[in-house]
Amino acid sequence: MVRVIACVFEQHNLWLVALAALICVSACAGVFFVLDGLTGGGRTRRRWLFLAGLLCGGGTWATHFVAMLGYEPGLPIGYHLGWTVASALIGVMGAWAALEIFDRFEHGVGQIAAGLVLGGSIVALHYVGMAGVQAAASQQWALDLVIPSFLLCAGFAVGALHAYRLAPRRYRIFAGAGLLLLSIVSLHFTAMGALTLAPDPRLAMPSQALDRNMLGITVASGAAAALFMGVLMALADRRITATELASAQRAAAMALHDALTGLPNRRNLRETLERFLANSRPCFAVVAVDLDRFKPVNDLYGHAVGDEVLVKAARHLAEAAAPDGFAARLGGDEFVLVLPFESEDGLIHQLSSLIAQFAHPLRLGKNEVRVGATFGVAIAPADGDDADTLLRRADVALYRAKGEGRGRFSFFEHGMDARVMERAALERDLRVAIAEDEIIPYYQPLVQLASGSIGGYEVLVRWPHTERGLIQPDCFIPIAVETGLINEMTFNVLRRACRETLNWPGAPRISLNIAPVQLHDRALPQKLLQVLSECGFPPARLEIELTEDALVADLDAARTLLASLKNMDVRISLDDFGTGYSSLRHLRELPFDSLKIDRSFIRNMSDDEEALAIVKTIVQMAKSLGLGVTAEGIETERQAAELEALGCERGQGYHLGRPAASFAAELEPRARDERLRAGAHPRS
Template identity: 40%
Template sequence: MRAEGLQGAVLVVKTSSTTDHRPARAGRTGETPERDFVALGIALAAIVLFVGTAGAVIPNLVKAWHGMAAPPDKALTNALLLNIALVLLGWHRYKALAAELASRRKSEGEARRLADLDHLTGCHNRRSFTALLGDLLSGLERREQALAAIAVDLDNFKKVNDLHGHQMGDEVLRNTAERIERLLPDGAILARLGGDEFVCVVPYHPQVPDRIDQLTARMIEQVGRPVHRDAVAVDVTISIGIASSRQIDDMRNGTASAQKLMHKADIAMYHAKKQGKNRFYWFEPSMENELRFRNELEAGIRRGISRDEFRPYYEQQIDLDTGKLVGFEMLARWESPEMGVVGPDIFIPIAEEIGVIGEMSERLIAQAFEDAKEWDAELTLSVNISPVQMRDPWFAQKLLKLLVQHNFPPDRLDIEITETCLHENVGMVRSMITSLRNQGVHISLDDFGTGYSSLSQLRSLPFDRLKIDRTFIAELKEEEQSAKLVDAIVAMSDGLKLPVTAEGIENEVVLEALQRLGKMKGQGYHYGRPEPAAEVLQRLGQQDLLAKEKRDNVTKIDFTKPEPNRGGDSRAG
């Protein structure tokens, strides 16, 4: 985009300038006067006194020097000399104070300038940028121009610091600021708000917003180039959100209007991150509603954990060869007083992002241990572990501690981890798997086929079972290619001596196709939807699969009769 297309709208010096855009603040009373009037007054008084005294003494001194008169009075002569000393002293003091005050004014001006800049990148900081943007917005109502606030955030910047150190992180931030600034047209302002967040404001004509699109596209391209330091190259991407001053009702509120515009740009930037990062979006009102709902969900999740609103539900696992119930997979459900029963696809990603997935999972697992102790000792319990939890080096110890606290047999527990965990830190994953298996816990590789597991990883990591992802299983009735893929996975598992579990069995057609492929376990809605603990106990009582001490205490029901509507659709997933 050519810069001349945006020139002339607003006259603002770009970030690289050291000019202070705001008027200098007046000093406090008595601290920074233009002159020291006390010292100057003393000097002037001494000069007046000198004139009066010299008029009487100097003529007599001249006459006495030529022998024409008697020497002048000694007191007057001494007074004249003292008067001269006072004049010199007062003038010297005045000059010294004037120089000191000039130096102080210069230092205060420099301090004010530095207070408005980010020390690392040289950009404006949040305080000065907000004030400047407020002034620009206030003056816009008299013009036909508009301002675009562009919020920029580096994607996965924390990994740069973690992997390469903070010096490399600082280098990336400096390079980002320089690359963005080189692209900005005249009249634009760039600021670093803190961390890896930047924002710039660019004037544009409302009828040609595509100029802003072109600018942001070039930002993504230029910032995405590798940053080199000490023979190390780091690739970074950015997510951008854009908001227009035309989206603000009142632009005359100065700082308040600036903060509203920046907030809208932030919302658009977070939307860009949610949509996959390394892209830009203009702000739309629906994004604000979505963010508000997201914030309500976050608050609700935190409250729900403390109030035990997250409950374990259980999905049956069946031996496809015999049709016998062999265990259950624990699935989380949120029994929210406001929203009803919420599926994990809604709250699990948010819990992972806000850092509460560990606490939530530990509570659910502890409850599942207590529930499963009332089942027959032959039934297993499968628990899916979040990749976020696998980053915790103490996860294995925490899980083993829960097993001991609840006196649950380790050989009845099957931990399921996804393929994505293998690519983040395979060494840590191997250590955790080994620790758990040494205590008798079984480990399954979940969602197999959707990631990038290699045969070498399957052979080197001590897995006990593979779970074929439901996307392949669900298409068995329609896609011949999917049947071949599932057949290949089953054949490979046989070669590796790893038993298989098939997820997502929805009907008899899929079941029959799997039965032809060999022995395996299966689960899916064909056998029923996930149920809370109380309903599981009723089902197990019907099948005489309760723990011995529970068999005589549970009322058996006939599952062949229609059940009352328990809102099964809301628990799907």
């Protein structure tokens, strides 16, 4: 140890030793920097392993010769070209071979072998290079330092590769480079301490020996250039690799996440559910979520507002699922929540709170919209032990909740599957029936109570199914609304009704119901006018009936649309007055021609004084506003008489005429006229 220290401080120029150390540090760091950026395989990986070997072998060789430039043995020295070049090749090729072995074997003997090959190549580089030292002196080596130099170099080289492999990622470059630095430095100075140049007058400096100063300048410049280029290439590749990796990560994230909301998508949801099930998680709920009034909002305000609604809904759901749950978007306004829970009461409370949160209006710029949500809940593992079953049964429960009125949640119960399959079959058949124009109009007369004459007909819909028989509207209209088929069905039925009634005696007016969701279609007046024009049907003979539910979402939009209808000379009637959101403001601000008293008041008016008083008030109010009045659901002669006495103009109900297909409805006025000529009561 004393000889080694004396060699460093007495036989070396410390400034050049410091330069050699700087080159060595840079080379060692560059080696592991390149290794840390290795990705992929094939020729590209081999090229980068060669670059790492070049940095290691070339950096070690440069360190050796710059340090030799600072070696001052007290007599002139030079270098043999062949041995000098050979030492460089040994260092580079040996380091490359060691790193190839290191890359192929992650553990065990392969790792040790890689370290020994690396250490051996550094030892060989040094001693072959020393064999090329030429001076008028003989070389004398002390084996008690030569052998430790090999052991130190090999031991630190093995340690450098192991440290890089085992250290935490943020520290492994420092760990590997530090130990490789010790391997090179311990070898050089221990070996130099083992060397004694004994002057020998019989030996002369060869004339062709490389000048040490010229060699030092060449080596230092070449080493600096090589290190700079190597590290620059590694940095460029690291940046390219990082960019490619980031792009790949973005692509992978896009494949598993919804682009609009950022929530996991269907594929991600399925994988997560399978993971939840495989990990034997405690009970968790799979909640199918459907936004109740999303389509009308989207149609009324446009897709930009619709997207904003979806983003806000996604945020609410993600917050509800945190920290242990999971929220995903399947598409459209369909979402799924995965909620671990400890008690059913706690789950019910959480779902109720979330339903209430969705019931609050959303502020979107200048607009305020109410959307609402409905949930269907399946419990794992009780309702299913695989992702597909749980998702299907959550959907089944969702169908039930939507059928019960929306804005609520429903748990899956066994037996629901059959009902959902039945409903799915009905939906499938309905699509075909609408496409093939199989939904037909039925006509129920609107009778003048005073004279008994028919002043018009309400157009009702029926579905003559080949297997189920005549299906009533309350069985399929909700499905048509929910699936977006209602517009096509309405226009098909209107077109058929216009053609059938165009030439009926007396040119009766026909009255058509419009679903609330259809009022959000700003092009509705133009579409209706197009149908009327196709059939040559006068707009003045059409009356549109709508309920007040259709008005509450956006009164200004409703006012504009109804004004367009009025400009076309279409009459407008407010249906089911007295229920829902009845408001005098609607009668005052919107251009209604008449209103229809809901059948619930008519049914009870004969036995309930309060119902009778309500009917009387409605009739008087309508007259004062200049509106016509029609009473729905007249089932008895007594009801008809009382309504006539109250001043109600028109009536509708089974007592006055049942709904009938085109042929039977056309014959009804003739039969009625014959009864009147025979002296029968107008309403008999």
